[in-house]
Amino acid sequence: MRNETNMVKVKWQHDCHACPLSNLRLRNHSQEETTFIASFKIGEMTAQKGAILVRQGARSPHLYTVLDGMAYRYKTLDDDRRQILGYAMPGDFIGLQAAVLDEMQHTVEALSAMQLCVFDRSRLFELFKEQPSLSFALTWLAATDEKLVDEHLTSLGRRSAYERIAFFMLYLFERARLSRLTDGDKLHLPITQMQLADTLGLSLVHINKTLKRLKRDGLMAFQNHVLHILDPEAMKEVSFWNDGLIEDRPYL
Amino acid sequence: MRNETNMVKVKWQHDCHACPLSNLRLRNHSQEETTFIASFKIGEMTAQKGAILVRQGARSPHLYTVLDGMAYRYKTLDDDRRQILGYAMPGDFIGLQAAVLDEMQHTVEALSAMQLCVFDRSRLFELFKEQPSLSFALTWLAATDEKLVDEHLTSLGRRSAYERIAFFMLYLFERARLSRLTDGDKLHLPITQMQLADTLGLSLVHINKTLKRLKRDGLMAFQNHVLHILDPEAMKEVSFWNDGLIEDRPYL
């Protein structure tokens, strides 16, 4: 049973007008919008690795923006097969589906220690009434998230294991770059090969063997939770890379 | 090369206040919202089977609501593998991604003769400024579409071919029921086995053989473009059916 009580509100909080995310490659807001966001914000919280932020089958009263750390979301079938749907990094909004739908269809879990900005779902409609630009930004986020899932779906449907892993790792790397998490051609990734398997619709064993092939071929290496992109051009080529995937994003 | 010029504006048009969709199991609007929608609407058009409504890699100036007929959307990789991402039925909005993103990442093509309501993308921001309820509805649609792709992704990642086909056919059937396209336990579906294969990440041959097994087992039959649900309960059981998938939807 996963821990749900290890989330602690923190005393000290950021001023939205000096949001730490404004340093990232994200779209920024006007003064007035920032003031609205500040009023919409309930507080901040810390979540430990493994904490459940949103639970499949439940209703979620809170929405979050990731300030620090990573999370992932997944669905579980009635036996215990599961499919990981996506990952959230600093700047990402968690709970768009929670915001507008009744019952959550997936679980969101912290991959590492996280710091989050918390919003009150029940006040969301005020945002739609008063802030057309932010409303548009929310819709933009929803559409962009769907675009991502579309690409992920294409991977599972039509890319081989080798192509699929190359594509996904390159995606994580490029997305992480927006949040300034990369260090040259390296990236610290708090995920296991089991999680990779559940992300890409493959078995643990096959992930392991295919990672070895990718390393042998000089494309990339993933060891001790460090992803190392060795040959980005070759990665793009073998994975049928899509340049339109990664974009600067708005945030709340 | 697919035909793009076979779309014809029709002379006679529906009055939004007597929208034919209002008879479906969809969420309806207030008088004022309907008036806004009427002003947002450019006109109506007809599309022949095979017509391209939106093209991958291009920018789309128009948004559509399906009045009649079906469409599907897909991505193509640089070799010619393709992945079908979803289907649109009467009441569905086509072009949410087109509405807010720059370049389309998928193609939308008519599966049958269609009748569509056409909106002007460039006036979308007025909707966000003036119609908070409709803005919310748009975001709801985006979130619901993502939920659907999430489930589809789970199928490709973690359901076997047999489960996957059962799940998808049941989904199409239940979604079609909302648009009153079903006839008892039967549904006319203008799709081929090749399209089913590209939807479910399988080969044509394997689709064919698995359909045969499903029929032999008394679950469902799909012949001459007619889907026949023989044992809905068994279908739900083998496919790990998700009851939260199908909901009444708002529309524009």
Next chain:
DNA sequence: CGGGCTCTTGATACGTGTCAATGTTGGTGG
């Protein structure tokens, strides 16, 4: 009444899964 899509079926190949055993790593408590 031809010609091109579809659908069907059998034979065979191959990618990926499963099983099982061993090695490695990192965290925890004595």
Next chain:
DNA sequence: CCACCAACATTGACACGTATCAAGAGCCCG
């Protein structure tokens, strides 16, 4: 600070689901 334990990673052998190839049958539309 070390010993231990539990995850996690690695590897080989083998099984199985699904793809590919190939050929023929059915169907629709001009």
